[in-house]
Amino acid sequence: MADSRINVPPENRRGELFEVRISIRDAMETGYRTDESGRPIPRNVIRRFACRYNGDPVFAARTSSGIAANPYFRFFVTARESGTLDFEWIDDAGTRGTAQATIKVA
Amino acid sequence: MKVALVLLALASFCAHAQQRALPLDALRPGIEFSGADARALQSDDLANPGFLWVDRGEKLWRDSAAGQSCASCHGDASKSMRGIAARYPAYDANAGAVLDLEARINDCRVRRQKRPALQRESDDLLGLTAYVAYQSRGMPLAASIDGPARVTFERGREFYYARHGQMNLSCALCHEQNWGKRLYAETISQGHGNAFPEYKLEWQSLGSLQRRIRACMYGIRAEMPTYGAPELTDVELFLAWRGQGLAVESPGVRR
Secondary structure, three states: OEEEEEOOOOOOOOOEEEEEEEEOOOOOOOOOOOOOOOOEEEEEEEEEEEEEEEEEEEEEEEOOOOOOOOEEEEEEEEOOOEEEEEEEEEEEEEEEEEEEEOEOOO | HHHEEEEEEEEHHHHHHHHHOOHHHHHHHHHOOOOOOHHHHHHHHOOOHHHHHHHHHHHEEEHOOOOHHHHHHOOHHHHHHHHHHHHHOEEEOOOOOOEEEEHHHHHHHOOOOOOOOOOOOHHHHHHHHHHHHHHHOOOEOOOOOHHHHHHHHHHHHEEEEEEEOOOOOOOOHHHHHOOOEEOEEEEEEOOOOOOOOOOOOOEEEEEHHHHHHHHHHHHOOOOOOOOOOOOHHHHHHHHHHHOOOOOOOOOOOOO
């Protein structure tokens, strides 16, 4: 399940900062819990999260089991030209999640 | 004659008013008992994690993989589902029983879409429920307890005021007689269901009213009814009646 919600401003002015918000559906299983029969549940958290703006990296984070479920990232990017923001994240199991947002710059 | 009529009207009004478990002006939604962090999360739809499920529900609403989607019959949910959740749980003539929103969605799935029922507390069922409930945001709870729903309601009321479990507590002892007071670090709320399904930070997930009631039963060391058990629907209907007039907040956020 790689659901995510992204929010970026509909229009941006060149050279100005705009706010990016993304929340990702992920259980962020810590590895410290056990299931109903007492067996440990293996850790499975998002390890890396990155955002590219027209291919160039603009934000990256290394996350660990200290981050709550359904992580929420909020950061600022300088508007350069219209294009796309590409989000990518990968968890312990190697599952890769992606999302994309369109950026309009006037 | 006129005076008598007015008196009669007044008397019936008073009788009606007394039927409320909590007077209308004393009704307070759970969010008012919550901390600033939960309130901030709930009031910002972009930060509220519950919307991850609302979005999922919206996708499922249009999912026509098995032939008919929800939208094939019900169209635009923002119109067709507006106010529906505020009236649930409700008596369903086809099922011959009172159904909560989750059960009603599953009923539609099995009977109309011919698809297997979704499991309680699965992300898909929570998603659809949250999506439908979200369409009623801001509308006052107004479940009907008349006609065939009456029996269910009375059973729910009985359950609510009966003592349960090793601690020998009833729902009313906390949520009716002691709301607003502290229970360790928590402020006891009035125990309304108007924000469900809700994102509970403790669960790190969205959860249904049934899950919340089960958690209360666990807390008072009583036997937890299984998901979908009639007792839970009974209490859900009683709670909906008890909270009538409160605005739907789904998806809510609580600690």
